[in-house]
């Protein structure tokens with residue numbers, strides 16, 4: 272019998288930055304960091320969708336604190352791979368967060384405009400505290416002064432997909448995070 276080769280995770284990926292196992296391990300670590308911050312206390316998670324869905328779902332299951340969950344939907348990149356224009360709130364919060372401890376979660380911090388927009392929105396609602404957590408941080412790309420309190424991984428300036436992150440709404444369901452092949456980084460026919 273011939274040796275079986277491991278199939279590539281996805282043919283549209285140029286490379287894999289983080290495997291499913293590496294993501295799991297880091298998310299578990301972030302769960303421990305949250306435990307150090309919040310102890311056994313209650314807090315409200317605000318997830319910036321759609322990108323942060325996978326990360327939020329996995330991180331929530333690493334903690335046993337009493338948590339509430341709400342989401343904000345922010346206008347997306349469309350089919351482009353670079354941040355353009357000003358992000359807009361498409362759907363806002365439904366929970367009352369006044370005097371509550373809030374943890375804001377996003378998939379990736381790039382120019383910083385999205386996180387700044389949402390932190391400003393949340394601050395106006397008078398939370399007891401506000402912390403931010405992103406899975407990925409493209410530090411070199413910042414255009415506005417904002418940093419996250421908790422960061423999963425720092426990454427170089429590459430357009431990444433998978434584990435919630437999309438290109439033209441595709442690839443969110445990849446279990447790993449990788450770099451899309453450059454020849455596919457134009458608006459494709461199916462978009």
Ligand code: 5GP
Nearest residue numbers: 322354380381382383384385430431436437
């Ligand atoms: P920012 O407002 O910081 O420029 O961008 C944040 C948002 O842009 C993220 O929530 C994410 O939706 C999107 N984004 C930024 N960089 C990437 C990337 O490399 N890949 C994907 N798929 N989305 C990105």
Ligand code: MG
Nearest residue numbers: 319322323378
């Ligand atoms: Mg996003």
Ligand code: MG
Nearest residue numbers: 322347348437
């Ligand atoms: Mg997107």
